Amino acid sequence: MIIEIKFILILAAVLLLLGLILSYLSTLADKKENSAEKRIEMLLPGINCGQCGFPGCSAYAKALSEKKAAPNLCRPAGADVAKQLGAMIGNTNASYEDYEEQLFSPRLVAYIHENSCTGCGKCKRKCPVDAIAGILKEPHMVDPDICIGCDECINTCPEKCIEKIRLDHDLSHFNWNIHSVQIKTGS
Numbered sequence: 001m002i003i004e005i006k007f008i009l010i011l012a013a014v015l016l017l018l019g020l021i022l023s024y025l026s027t028l029a030d031k032k033e034n035s036a037e038k039r040i041e042m043l044l045p046g047i048n049c050g051q052c053g054f055p056g057c058s059a060y061a062k063a064l065s066e067k068k069a070a071p072n073l074c075r076p077a078g079a080d081v082a083k084q085l086g087a088m089i090g091n092t093n094a095s096y097e098d099y100e101e102q103l104f105s106p107r108l109v110a111y112i113h114e115n116s117c118t119g120c121g122k123c124k125r126k127c128p129v130d131a132i133a134g135i136l137k138e139p140h141m142v143d144p145d146i147c148i149g150c151d152e153c154i155n156t157c158p159e160k161c162i163e164k165i166r167l168d169h170d171l172s173h174f175n176w177n178i179h180s181v182q183i184k185t186g187s
C-alpha cells in the first residue's frame, strides 16, 4: 500500500513538473509571437520584393526592431504603415511628406516616337539597364517595365524623339529605387 502511494505521489510530481515545463515553453512562444519584430513583420506586406534594401520582409522587420533601419523604406506598404512603424520604433524623424510624394507620384518612363526614330542606336548604347530594344536603322522601343527614367536616352537622342510618359503604380510597377536596380557595367 505504501509503495502504491509513493508511486502515485512520484507520478503526480512528474506530471506537475511536465505541466510547468509546457507552460513555460508556451509563455516563451507567446513572447516570441508578440515580440516587436513579429508585430512589425505582421504590418509588412510579406511580398519580399527587396525594395527596402533588405532581403525580405523578415529581415527588414528585424532591422526595424533593432532600430537599424528607417521606418519609411517599404514602398508597397504605403505611407500609413510607414507612420505606424515609425511610432512603434520611436522614430518620428522620417520625412513622410517626401515619402508620400515618392509613393504616389506617377512613375515616369521613356517613350520613343517611332515615326521620328532613325534607328541610330545611340539611346540603346547609353541606357544603363538595357531597357531599349531595336536593330540598327529600325525604330527602337523602350520596355517600360525595365526603364528607370534616368533620362540618359533623352539627352542622347539626336532626333529628339524620346519623351517621358507617366505610368500609374500597381503592384508590379513601384517607384523603383535606382540603387536597387542592377546597373550593367562597361559600355
Ligand code: SF4
Pocket (backbone or CB within 6 Å): 044, 045, 046, 047, 048, 049, 050, 051, 052, 053, 054, 055, 056, 057, 058, 060, 073, 074, 075, 076, 077
Ligand atoms: S519593401 Fe516591403 S514588401 Fe518589399 S521586402 Fe521590404 S518590407 Fe517586404
Ligand code: SF4
Pocket (backbone or CB within 6 Å): 109, 110, 123, 126, 127, 128, 129, 130, 131, 132, 142, 146, 147, 148, 149, 150, 151, 152, 153, 154
Ligand atoms: S530613361 Fe534611362 S532607363 Fe529609361 S530607356 Fe532611357 S536610358 Fe534607359
Ligand code: SF4
Pocket (backbone or CB within 6 Å): 112, 116, 117, 118, 119, 120, 121, 122, 123, 124, 139, 140, 156, 157, 158, 159, 160, 161, 162
Ligand atoms: S537615339 Fe533616337 S533616333 Fe537613335 S535609335 Fe534612339 S530613339 Fe531612335
